[in-house]
Amino acid sequence: MPNFSTLSIATREDSPRIARLILDRPGRFNAIDDAMPGEIRSAVEWAEKNDDVHVIVVEGAGKGFCGGYDLAYAQSDIDHPCQQEGVPWDPLVDYAFMKKNTEDFMSLWKSAKPTIAKIHGAAVAGGSDIALCCDLIVMAEDARIGYMPSRVWGCPTTAMWTFKLGPTRAKELMFTGNMIDGRTAAEWGLVNACVPVGELENATKKLADRIAGVPKSHLAMHKMVVNQVMLNMGLEQTQSLATLFDGITRHNPEGLWFRRYAQKHGFKAAIAWRDSGRPIPERDEARAEIQRMGSA
16 A cells, blocks of 8 residues: 555455545644645545545544644744745745645546545535545534635635535635534535434445445546536636635735734634634735734
8 A cells, every 4th residue: 555644545445446545644633734735646546546446535534534724834934835925925836836736636526436525523724625626525414614714814726615515605605714514514415415423434435335336437437527517617717716816815915914913923813813703904904914013
């Protein structure tokens, strides 16, 4: 089996037609570091080449699926493609970095073999991007999914919310930054099954086993047909726009205010402000706050 630093993949001993891809950074809530996106792609490529595998199940080790990007650098002045301290910032440096990550996550969607996200705990921010790139989702009733950085400092680069939910529900989540639980996700049609957390393993395996009995060629053709509809709707163009906007959200006045606030008060304090519903300083107010924090 291949060796990775952020995840593992192997076929199930009791069902070699099913590959289990486990995000494995439980001490950081399986947060996405610089290595994880590429390792997801490499793991999918391994499963693609394994002739026994018919379906890939993606899950998280520990308390949840994935807590999003590992943003430890956000409360420091470390220069990063997604947090450029130089002025003016270079949007194409940011875009190139995030577009590669997006394409790595999309390997789950582009794989000829069906992919199932098995969600417990939470799949939030960038973690929701990984989950939504999977073809199907089985979710625990008490699990949560959402993209809170839509309030400030983020735009989901995979742009999958609209394609999975439709424009009305997608706008609600993007405008509010709210999370929804598994029951609501099932009611809205975002997930294929919602079960008590104690039944999550069996429910996911039952679905995967059912799929695994279908010839790989048939699975690939059916997936290609459905994916082509999404491509015809403009998925790739929308992702390019979303990835460009994601960089802007981190470097415009509001995004820079959030960064400076995190650097001064800590990332948890910045998250608390973002998620509280308090108005986010914008435009000239944000610029004035940036200057004030810089002077202090």
